[in-house]
Amino acid sequence: MDRATTPTRPAGRPRSSVDATVFAATLDTVHQLGYAHATVDRIAAAAGVAKTTIYRRWPSKGALITACLVDAFGPAPLTGASREEIMSTAIRWIAAKIGEPGIGAAFAGVFTDAVNDPALRQLLSAQLQDPYQLALQEALGEPEKRVLFFIDVVVGTLLHRMGMTGEPMDDADVDALVEMVLLTLR
Amino acid sequence: MDRATTPTRPAGRPRSSVDATVFAATLDTVHQLGYAHATVDRIAAAAGVAKTTIYRRWPSKGALITACLVDAFGPAPLTGASREEIMSTAIRWIAAKIGEPGIGAAFAGVFTDAVNDPALRQLLSAQLQDPYQLALQEALGEPEKRVLFFIDVVVGTLLHRMGMTGEPMDDADVDALVEMVLLTLR
DNA sequence: TTATTACGATACTTCAGGTATCGATACTAG
DNA sequence: CTAGTATCGATACCTGAAGTATCGTAATAA
Numbered sequence A, B: 001m002d003r004a005t006t007p008t009r010p011a012g013r014p015r016s017s018v019d020a021t022v023f024a025a026t027l028d029t030v031h032q033l034g035y036a037h038a039t040v041d042r043i044a045a046a047a048g049v050a051k052t053t054i055y056r057r058w059p060s061k062g063a064l065i066t067a068c069l070v071d072a073f074g075p076a077p078l079t080g081a082s083r084e085e086i087m088s089t090a091i092r093w094i095a096a097k098i099g100e101p102g103i104g105a106a107f108a109g110v111f112t113d114a115v116n117d118p119a120l121r122q123l124l125s126a127q128l129q130d131p132y133q134l135a136l137q138e139a140l141g142e143p144e145k146r147v148l149f150f151i152d153v154v155v156g157t158l159l160h161r162m163g164m165t166g167e168p169m170d171d172a173d174v175d176a177l178v179e180m181v182l183l184t185l186r
Numbered sequence C: 001t002t003a004t005t006a007c008g009a010t011a012c013t014t015c016a017g018g019t020a021t022c023g024a025t026a027c028t029a030g
Numbered sequence D: 001c002t003a004g005t006a007t008c009g010a011t012a013c014c015t016g017a018a019g020t021a022t023c024g025t026a027a028t029a030a
Helices: A019-037 A040-047 A051-057 A061-073 A083-099 A103-114 A118-140 A144-165 A171-185 B019-037 B040-047 B051-057 B061-073 B083-099 B103-115 B118-140 B144-165 B171-185
Strands: none
Touching: A019 A040, A019 A051, A019 A061, A019 A103, A040 A051, A040 A061, A061 A103, A061 A118, A083 A103, A083 A118, A083 A144, A083 A171, A103 A118, A103 A144, A103 B103, A103 B144, A118 A144, A118 B144, A144 A171, A144 B103, A144 B118, A144 B144, A144 B171, A171 B144, A171 B171, B019 B040, B019 B051, B019 B061, B019 B103, B040 B051, B040 B061, B061 B103, B061 B118, B083 B103, B083 B118, B083 B144, B083 B171, B103 B118, B103 B144, B118 B144, B144 B171
């Protein structure tokens, strides 16, 4: 196991750097078994790590999944010559991400858990939604309320399709979604 | 307790008609405690009924919630002089329903459960989505794929807002949603 | 060498969905 | 009025999963 090498290393045994391994095992397990059956025990086993090690890093399953999604999404590509192009690129990017194996199910699952867990809802909002919302606000020059509305529309639509069919939205419908949002953005 | 009076009553003690009581207790419990803490035990207690009685009528918590929602929604008001008016009326109707105490949380919760339970997903689709989808297809004269897309957009958006904020969407944003869908419908 | 901290393993607690059992009750049929 | 049948409430139980506690062992700094 490789180690975390910090400039000022504190005393004691250093934490083994297992984040990447655990994230990969998490997505893999969710992909294969679904969110509900992807227990922390199974994720730990798949990562070759003890369950206690996971709970030392993330305080709950929801927090683990959230961190995993933040890692998987990375920064949004808010590129384009116009606001329309930026919005179009962003929608297609999130649609593609949600279509990746494990990510859509993990997203729908943690969202679902968050509905009845205010602490998790706040975490999800702060870690996953706020950064993209702020970046979009900046890139589009739209007020917060309007950007939040667009996020509800795009992410809600994609997750609803994923939840009802078990499959990510096909390209034709993603095109329709882009078109619909652009008509309103203009 | 009043009884179910069937024309040809079968032998044995007749079932007490508790559906309405149980549905009311279900929405009330979900409203007060949230979906996850609204356990079948608590719902049964609130309805003044044994848990076994509930499981004799509905095979799972998901099935109970689904039946409860079907009962709460009732038939959609697909009225209006034009397709635009029909769509507008339908969107405002479902938005208002999801805003009623307990219904939004119950909907989000059972949707959430369905993501990882194919049997429940099929039940939810058959009992809750298909009737409205078919009626909309008929009323709007749009192909199935397009109606399904509209349902994903409208319901997905409303549930995402409900899930992320804990509050139903306000009137201004429902207006924006109607406007957005109508721009695409035209 | 010692103090400190993380590690894996394992047992445990809590809670919720769902099942099984049982005596009591409300009917129908004769 | 009696026998048969199916439901009722109550209760105990099983299973699975999140999260906690404990403990001996391993890795590092001083």
